[in-house]
Amino acid sequence: MAPPVSGKARYKVGRLTKRAEFLAVAGARRKWSAPGLLLQARAQDGVQKPRKGEPDVRVGFTASKKVGGAVERNRARRRLRAAVAEVLAPHALPATDYVVVARAETVRRPYAALKQDLAQAMKKLRAWQDPPAPDAAPQADGGGT
RNA sequence: CCAGACGGUCGGAUGGCCGCUCCGUCGCAAUGGGGAAACCCGCGGUGGGGAGGAAAGUCCGGGCUCCACGGAAGUACGGUGCCGGCUAACGGCCGGCGGGGGCGACCCCAGGGAAAGUGCCACAGAGAGCAGACCGCCCGUCUGCCCCGGGCUUCGGCCUGGGACGGCAUGGGCAAGGGUGAAAGGGUGCGGUAAGAGCGCACCGCGGCCCCGGCGACGGGGCUGGCAUGGUAAACCCCACCGGGAGCAAGACCGAAUAGGGGCGGCAGCGCCGGGCAACCGGCCAAGCGCACUUCCGCGCCGCCGCCCGGGUGGGUCGCGUCGAGGCGUCCGGCAACGGGCGCCCCAGAGGAAUGGCCAUCCCCCGGAUACCGUCCAGCACGCUGGAUACGGUCCGGCGGACAGAACCCGGCUUACAGGCCGUCUGGCGUU
RNA sequence: UGGGGCGUCGCCAAGCGGUAAGGCAGCGGUUUUUGGUACCGCCAUACCUAGGUUCGAAUCCUAGCGCCCCAG
Numbered sequence A: 001m002a003p004p005v006s007g008k009a010r011y012k013v014g015r016l017t018k019r020a021e022f023l024a025v026a027g028a029r030r031k032w033s034a035p036g037l038l039l040q041a042r043a044q045d046g047v048q049k050p051r052k053g054e055p056d057v058r059v060g061f062t063a064s065k066k067v068g069g070a071v072e073r074n075r076a077r078r079r080l081r082a083a084v085a086e087v088l089a090p091h092a093l094p095a096t097d098y099v100v101v102a103r104a105e106t107v108r109r110p111y112a113a114l115k116q117d118l119a120q121a122m123k124k125l126r127a128w129q130d131p132p133a134p135d136a137a138p139q140a141d142g143g144g145t
Numbered sequence B: 001c002c003a004g005a006c007g008g009u010c011g012g013a014u015g016g017c018c019g020c021u022c023c024g025u026c027g028c029a030a031u032g033g034g035g036a037a038a039c040c041c042g043c044g045g046u047g048g049g050g051a052g053g054a055a056a057g058u059c060c061g062g063g064c065u066c067c068a069c070g071g072a073a074g075u076a077c078g079g080u081g082c083c084g085g086c087u088a089a090c091g092g093c094c095g096g097c098g099g100g101g102g103c104g105a106c107c108c109c110a111g112g113g114a115a116a117g118u119g120c121c122a123c124a125g126a127g128a129g130c131a132g133a134c135c136g137c138c139c140g141u142c143u144g145c146c147c148c149g150g151g152c153u154u155c156g157g158c159c160u161g162g163g164a165c166g167g168c169a170u171g172g173g174c175a176a177g178g179g180u181g182a183a184a185g186g187g188u189g190c191g192g193u194a195a196g197a198g199c200g201c202a203c204c205g206c207g208g209c210c211c212c213g214g215c216g217a218c219g220g221g222g223c224u225g226g227c228a229u230g231g232u233a234a235a236c237c238c239c240a241c242c243g244g245g246a247g248c249a250a251g252a253c254c255g256a257a258u259a260g261g262g263g264c265g266g267c268a269g270c271g272c273c274g275g276g277c278a279a280c281c282g283g284c285c286a287a288g289c290g291c292a293c294u295u296c297c298g299c300g301c302c303g304c305c306g307c308c309c310g311g312g313u314g315g316g317u318c319g320c321g322u323c324g325a326g327g328c329g330u331c332c333g334g335c336a337a338c339g340g341g342c343g344c345c346c347c348a349g350a351g352g353a354a355u356g357g358c359c360a361u362c363c364c365c366c367g368g369a370u371a372c373c374g375u376c377c378a379g380c381a382c383g384c385u386g387g388a389u390a391c392g393g394u395c396c397g398g399c400g401g402a403c404a405g406a407a408c409c410c411g412g413c414u415u416a417c418a419g420g421c422c423g424u425c426u427g428g429c430g431u432u
Numbered sequence C: 001u002g003g004g005g006c007g008u009c010g011c012c013a014a015g016c017g018g019u020a021a022g023g024c025a026g027c028g029g030u031u032u033u034u035g036g037u038a039c040c041g042c043c044a045u046a047c048c049u050a051g052g053u054u055c056g057a058a059u060c061c062u063a064g065c066g067c068c069c070c071a072g
Helices: A019-027 A070-091 A111-124
Strands: A031-033 A037-043 A057-062 A096-102
Touching: A019 A037, A019 A057, A019 A096, A031 A111, A037 A111, A057 A070, A070 A096, A070 A111
Parallel strands: A057 A096
Antiparallel strands: A031 A037, A037 A096
């Protein structure tokens, strides 16, 4: 691959959109449940992999009816998306698909705690790594301290 | 000032950091990447747009698209139901009418037909749809007892006439009153009567006819009938009017692999039976292939290969937001709904679904504090002291900021909703 | 998106204009040494919500809430 973005500090992640992709991640049975969210992970293979030119880390979001009405479900997904951009993107393993599932608590949970939930879930699933280019690390590490 | 009625409107504000999506524009990326194809995809700068009054429920009406259909009428089914208007249309809206509620502003009403037919009206009650007579009221007959009169008498009574009160008696009249019921076959009053009854009369109600006003629903008046016609149609039904079906996962286009369909060519097979003039069709056997392999048995498949064609699934693009029953402003007509003229504007377009995440300050709300300022109360040495704070500041705290997220688009309806603002009106109290 | 159905006591469930059955569970009693079984009694407990029609509504109508199913 020839990534056009090499020196930039922003970590791009792709998006899971097809039902089959979500089922594949769920079928891997690598999941961990935190108070504010539920994380699933799966290493990509020859069938489930990003198309060329896309980022090689992909994330999908799920907010079912159990979370609430459309307003609550939208808000839960948006908060999770923001947390993923801050926490998961810089520390994600390459060639891995993630699915973040919203829970009823996701909407009410303080944002700092939500970020900690995500980081803890990644570590529990052994899907955490330190940024590969620490010199270009962005200022998105506020969750730890 | 308090209480209330109706209508309209808004539905947090400002800023910072980091992001999303669409459109325009400039530059870079390039002989660029992905994909079978259709088609999709960067990076950086800059400018702009980016949820609602209900976007909701999906209860109606349309546009749009496909399907069906010769016209008209009818049947069935579903819906609507006072009148007039508005509208593209509606079960919507506006203005009226009638009925009901409220002191009032005002609110509520599926509000056609019950003398076309059918059904139903429990229990209670004498009687409930061809009404009926339990208590009761009245008139007789019979009879009991009491009072009054007459006659007879052997003074014990007997006969007879009248009156009053009665009777497990009996023959009729009545439907006022009692009682039952949601409802008892017009209501109230007077007359009338043996007692009563529309039996008669007055008023009210109801029906019929006529006149007047109104486009009409209907209203007003007159004459007349003499009560005939209980309720229920959100029971069946009758009448009038309306309705072809499905829905953007509609639909249009582009178009893999696999299986199946068709055509052409080559090769293999071409035994038997049935049908047919034949082309050919159907069946059976064998061969072949598969069930790991060999033999037997069993089961299953049935010409093989190549090329081409069309339908079509996954996938992709369009549909899809430039133009609309469009928005804003203004003028005119109309009581109004609404219509018309003119000017300006282009105003969300996602697609596992953008419109956000976090933080400050302000605003509002809730709880607490009240040293201080105001306010109120008390004391007076008249300027202070003590207290209160339900109110205005001030300070502190608040996982406090309603209902809720476009999905093809409009017009309505219904439902949810913290709080604020504006206007009109009604009732009460006070002051002048 | 379109269509269909159901909400009755703690659970299951009848009733389809006039009285809200029944079973299980629960409580009390009898029988039994005790428990179970059996029998008797008590369930003064229920019609999803709000309006309306009707003399009268669980039942009919309208609106809403919740749940389930079917088709694409």
